[in-house]
Amino acid sequence: MIGAIGAKLDHSSDSVSGPRAPSAAYGADVHRLWVSMAGLAGVGKSTLAERLGVSLRRTQSPDSARSVDVFGEEELFTRPEFARVADGFRTERYASPADFEAAYQKWLSSLDDGAVAITDWSPAGMTGDLPWALDNSKRYLRHLEAVRRIGADNVVLLHLLAPPQTTIDRAGRQRGREWVERSDRTARAAGHRQSQPRDRLIAEATRHAAQTQRELDAAMAAGWRVRRIDATAEPDVVHDRALGLLGWDGTRVAYDSHPDTGRATGDDDVRP
16 A cells, blocks of 8 residues: 555645556546545445546536446446456456456446546456456566556546544444454455454455555556545545546546656646
């Protein structure tokens, strides 16, 4: 995870990493924008995705043709474009990089021109722990590069940051005892042997945070723009910070570029 796990986070940690794409404005010259997310269970990805979708729908003009597709992780099992991918997760005969790329291509191509796609998951996290990604890091990197190109370089990955203790407690309150028990079984299967379920869940979340950071490093190496957000605040505050990092005024998103540097060189917010 970016920064020390468990360290106190403040708004100053909101920042941008990764190379930037060629300059483009969301509007006439860019057909679609894809905002994806990464972070621990309970950090607020689904909440943020829904709120961003509501904000965009609320502020667009009545005659706007723009559509907004908020795509939750569980919907992967019901979206027709992802049938092969879903079957692979069900059977553990996992889809290949080409299968994932075909699904992303079909999905994005089905959206209207000018659409905004918002997912509470990221392609880096979707495949980062699959056998073919773990066994061949170069293949994984090529896959993320391919997905970026499928998104026409108009892709953003929001990394929501909070200490594992915070996310575990939040998820337990929101999702209830069944989630805690199911997650504890996963933690035990992963080898965590602490005496208390909460401690086992925190240990597993800490392990997952390290895996997420490896996935984010790969995404940045593949050219994805990654924005970090302190997610310890209330949902309304996190939502507003996300809007600020996206440079979103409700009608347009734009990106300034420094394509020759291969890395972020400062404030990536762009005024409309």
